[in-house]
Each structure stands twice: as C-alpha cells, then as structure tokens.
Amino acid sequence: MTVEITATHRLHDGALRYCKHVSASTGTPMKFTVWTPDGEGPFPYLVWLSGLTCTEDNFTTKSGVYEHAARFGIAIVAPDTSPRGEGVADDPAYDLGQGAGFYVDATQAPWAPHFQMYSYVTKDLLEAVDGAFPLDPARRGIFGHSMGGHGALTLALRNPDLFKSVSAFSPIVSPLNCPWGDKAMTAYLGEDRAAWRAHDACALIEDGAGQSFDDILIEQGLADSFLENQLKPELIEAAATKAGRKITVRRQDGYDHSYFFITSFIGEHLAWHAQRL
C-alpha cells in the first residue's frame, strides 16, 4: 500500500506529514497525518480517532499534542473520520455519513461499500503507517474524542493484540444507549441491536473483551452539553464494576466538549500512555 506524502512540516523537533493512500477496505483514498520525533526509531505510537465532523486536520492543528509527544518520544497518527468524496454516500446531518464513520464496518445500503472504518483503522491504516514510518507496532496505543473515543474504546477492547493502551476524551461509551448511537448504528448496521454489541464499549466489557488492559482512562468535562444525553460515562463505570475491571473516569469541572478541553488534558494522557508503551 503506497503512502503519498502531500505536505511536510517541521514541528516540535520532529516531522509532521499529511498523507494520502488508497484503502482496500473503504475502496477510496483516505487521509491521515503522522508525526515522528527526530531520530531513527522505531518509536512507540498513538493512534488518535477524532469525533463527528472532523478530518485528519482538527486534532493535528488544535490539540497541542506534539509538544507532549516530543517530551515522551511518542509518535502520533491521526486519520480522517470517514471515506469522502464523489461516489461516497452522505447525509445532510452532521452525525451521519461523511465525517461520521463511527469506526464500524457498515452492512447496510447505501453505506456498506465504503463505510468500513473499523477495518480501515485496524488493518489498512496500521499496515500503511507501520510500513512507511519508523513506528513500533509492539508499542502502539489508541485514544480519541467523542465518536473517536467510542472508536478508541471499541477497537482496543476488540484488539488487545494491536493496542497496549487506550484512553478517551468525552467518549460515546454506549451507542446502544444514546441518540447518536441509535441513529448511526441503525443506519450502518441495521435494526438488529445484537449486531451493535461488538461496537459498544459497555457491551464489550460485559462480554469480557480486552481483559488485558490494566486500566482505561476516560476524561470527561462536566460542562459538556452532550454529557447527560449522549455520553453517560456512568454506564461504563457500572459495566466495569460489574465485570471487576478497572476504568478511571476523571470528571473535570467547567470543561466542555471542545478542543479546548482536549488540549487542557492531552499532556496528562500522553504521560499515561507513555507509562504503558
């Protein structure tokens, strides 16, 4: 799989590349960024999954992550949130279609042919970046925000062989139990809610997935307007308690759902992953 580098910027004593490649899973070109520190590597790395409406650019320009990545010598990979472009299905709403892939493999029309973001991230993206950059696949973690927090949690829980650490900001912890989840999972996976369990962090914990994670760190702002209706971190705390698993939810007074929240705590998440990678 060939990776085309469309732009390079020097950033915090390392190299940031904007990249493009063709994904076999989505059947489309896909974009992502990769930052590595100076040096030969191979470097431990974190995959960041973004939230609704984001491209590969939002986290790259707004998170302030690279200063901390440089401090810990951790590389960062940030993909787009869905296939895009002509011939790819879309919806006028911000929470479905392009920019809203939800990190699942769609089975329903019109989404099925291209919306294969679960396979894209876990196979095509990892294969591409591991092949093209000095990254250490044995020291790989994952994190994300909102829809991307859901993606990080579910991809990690299902693939503890691929990811050694996982954290999330303001994640959708249970698509089975919120309006965003209802809408997206119905559209992508169909009416049979049993099929949604493989993409629901709470259900995965109930079902015993990803036992090898010693802890999962969740950061949640208490002024987040989606907290009560969509995010509901108490559901994953309850699932963890029931399963005898450790999940740490840190509730932060006054912080909202924006990148201003993410950037305020991204350094602490890097430190947390650094201990595990």
Add this chain to the structure above:
Amino acid sequence: MTVEITATHRLHDGALRYCKHVSASTGTPMKFTVWTPDGEGPFPYLVWLSGLTCTEDNFTTKSGVYEHAARFGIAIVAPDTSPRGEGVADDPAYDLGQGAGFYVDATQAPWAPHFQMYSYVTKDLLEAVDGAFPLDPARRGIFGHSMGGHGALTLALRNPDLFKSVSAFSPIVSPLNCPWGDKAMTAYLGEDRAAWRAHDACALIEDGAGQSFDDILIEQGLADSFLENQLKPELIEAAATKAGRKITVRRQDGYDHSYFFITSFIGEHLAWHAQRL
C-alpha cells in the same frame, strides 16, 4: 466601551472568552479573545497580533499558547486582524483589505474610514480589555506573527510606555523593503514613503524609537518560503547593530511559516516575556 462575551470555554485552568465590541477607531464591531488564569489577578498579559488572513480564532485554536500561559500566570489577548463586514472596503487578494489591516491607520480611500488598526490596538482594544478583565496594564507585552510580527514590533517601538516586552515570529521587519509592504503601505498610506517610516520596524530603530527595550526576540524558520523575499530579518539585525541596540534573531532549521512553527517555540517566547513582565 461595552465588551460582549459571545462564548466562554474553560481552558488550562483558566477562562477563554470570545468577545465583541464596537471600536470608535474603526467604526465597526471588532472581535477578540481573552484568556485569564483562575484567580483574582490583576495578571500580566500579552497581546498577540496575527498574520495575513487570520481572525481572532487562528492563534486561539492553533498556537498551544495557553498551556504555557497557565504555567507562567500570564493572560493572553488576541484580536482580529482588520475590521470586517458589509460597508467595509475589501480586496480580492489575501494580502490587502479584510484580514490584512497591517496595524496602520489608513489615510487613503477606500480604506481610511475603517482601517485604523494602529489606533484600534493601541487604544480601543487595550482600553476595552483593561476595563473588562483582571489585567495589569503596567505588565503588558506584545508579540505576533508575520504581518502581526510587524505589528508587534512597530506598535511596541512607538509605544514603550504601553508595552514592556516585545517578540515576533517570522515578522515583516521592513514594509519599505518587501512586496507585501509596498502593496499594503501604498494602498493604506499613499505613495509618500516618508509616511511609511512610522510603520517600519527597521526605520523606527534607525530613528531611535523604543530605546527602553533591553532586547527584542525574533524567531525565524529557515524553511519559511517568505524568508528571502518578504521577511529579511538581516535588515533588522543591521539596523540594530548600527543603532547599538540588542535584537536577538533565532534562526530555526527546517521550520516553515505555519502555525506548526509558532507552536514549536511559543513556550520559549512565553518564558522570555515572563522574565520581563
């Protein structure tokens, strides 16, 4: 002058506000952001002036400054780069008109009535933020990027009573000696180049302005595509040497003109200002 707060976000143990007020100088509504740390203050603060095409949002979302501002207890004010909106003159080019105020008071039609960014920043903005937020006017510095680096240098050199410290990223150091300057100063100030000297950092140093600054810090990327044709930091070094003044130009290998350069060194600039405020 009433400041309307249009949005507030908690950010790095402080409060970020998006603000709007009416400027007597520009005769238009103007936008800016203000971040202050938690606590009563009054806080020392830095005014950031942005470059071509920017609004008050670019630095606010992309610079990563607030982590360092929190570390040093320094507040940050970031205004828009020009008046905007219906009834305000504009030009199709990115380097003239809305988004390109160049921090001068225009004397020429069609710019003169609204493009009064020198007076806006030095009078209306400072008066508004000092009145509305817990800021210490006696511990105020200024910095900026590109066109905003030009703004920071010229406003500080002309107003050492207003600003105790000044630094710049990739500044236009001499509008008299570059195409961006030629075009903007001709449009805003007219053909008489003598009138430009008050808005040219090199000329101001030649003319003895701002003697009280013990040092001026300039950060310049060596992979900046505007370096040779527009920025020319060697001109301000020569002017400083001739005037027996200290200016420190730090040249950084591989870095370009983007926010990825700014964010890589913003922490060091905050530390530098913190020593002086």
